[in-house]
Amino acid sequence: AVYSAIDLVNPLSVLSNSVPIVRTSVHLFFNLPFFSDFLEKWIFSGVLDKNVLNKTKEWFKIGLKKWDISRDGPYFGFKILNYLNKYFYVWLDAPIGYMSTFENLCKKRKNLNFDEFWNKNSNCELYHFIGKDIVYFHTLFWPAILEASGFRKPTKIFVHGYVTIHGNKLSKSKNDFILASDWLKYLDSDSLRYYYACKLSNNIQDIEFNIYQLVEKVNTDIVNKVVNLASRSASFINKNFCGKLADQLSDIKLYMKFISESKSIEVLFNNREFSLAMKKIMALSDIANKYINDQKPWKLEIEKYDQLHMIASMGVNLFRVIMTWLKPVTPSLAERSELFLKIKLDWKGIKKPLLNHTISKFKILYKRIDINKIQL
Known part of the structure; x- marks a missing residue:
């Protein structure tokens, strides 16, 4: 489930130990409900495995909500033109990296054509492998953005669980993680x-x-x-x-x-x-x-x-x-x-x-x- 901080009972930040302060601010929203019919038809066409499909059914039953795609500074990412101290929410632009990095590869390799893979009528198969905590973004927000901008959607989306250490999800803040550079000092990638x-x-x-x-x-x-x-x-x-x-x-x-x-x-x-x-x-x-x-x-x-x-x-x-x-x-x-x-x-x-x-x-x-x- 996705909750706002003010929906929680006695909300407290695990990082700063502070209580959130409610302020008034103007924000930009993506009209996700506009794409409800398309998303429902697309998702139930066999894009997801059954165990994930049940969760998405709940979201459609509740009804899709408009998506807040802006954040007030200080923030990282891209500034929104014509808005003072406003940034696009990182999950709006992050999946675009799938396309931009591939386009960059196409520019380096003349035998690859970007449109052949990404235009709306592409015959190529496109698979996404994601973690279970970002199902919402990859099954609702990202395909809606692709549909709105005239690009193809993934053929299938495969969802995996977390990698855990000592029973806990990998966490940089809790120092439960291993850097790739440290790994390669002792082991190769084949072993992992x-x-x-x-x-x-x-x-x-x-x-x-x-x-x-x-x-x-x-x-x-x-x-x-x-x-x-x-x-x-x-x-x-x-x-x-x-x-x-x-x-x-x-x-x-x-x-x-x-x-x-x-x-x-x-x-x-x-x-x-x-x-x-x-x-x-x-x-x-x-x-x-x-x-x-x-x-x-x-x-x-x-x-x-x-x-x-x-x-x-x-x-x-x-x-x-x-x-x-x-x-x-x-x-x-x-x-x-x-x-x-x-x-x-x-x-x-x-x-x-x-x-x-x-x-x-x-x-x-x-x-x-x-x-x-x-x-x-």
Whole structure:
């Protein structure tokens, strides 16, 4: 719900510990009720998920109110022309950044056309990912502004919960937050991306951040399962076969089983069931590592050279498939993996295994995280 300070019982600022003073001031309003019919039709056309849609129904039932889009100085943001000491409310101009930053990109890249993406009849799909505390702005105010100014509206709006630390919402005033610059002193972006992916679903539940859990997750999944699969397989290929993969795999049925799972993983990605996608990918990583363990290639180095070649090549190929699935989540690791494999990781390309292909000498793709060296 949205309340004015004077609607509260005994209102008190949590920042300054002061009581609000009521003053008379002239303000500008956006006529949101004028767009009620349009907004209701647009929202109920499938733009929102059901769990968020129920909340918007309440707003239409109560009736939309005119939106105060001005603030008295001192304030930050843009001054309103022809008004003394008046500024536009920050949430009026903030979403315009979606368009202005993209227009700036279009000016730098001649292959991008702003109108193709943003004109009213655009065929491009446009998705917004937002926090649950700004649903009101993105489902009512922003689309009404777009409609009034003759631009297209989002195809769908996806709402997520908060990221919390120690059970509290990230807050700069309470010092419950981590700066990106501090994060990058100790960790990479892939680690955080993977951690989020393991927790993200298509609902609006909060995500509790825990650094110990993150380190355990990355070390166990990315280092022990995924990268280790490449390391142990490549060592045989580099040492015994001059980096060249075999002309056939030791178990083509297992390889095709992995390929058949691509469709279900793709569906999970498209449905934003990222945690389920990561769980499925790691389960398949376990199968890949179990296969190598069961085959015991280290016992074949002398007697069964051809079999060793095919088994190790199988491990490299399964690693390639797994990393192709993980590429949207861990792009930096994917880039290093591409240099190692000497091939681009492509979703359609994995249908055909890498055979008679020369890989690079294996280098460490991802270092184990030492929790004792992190000071966030």
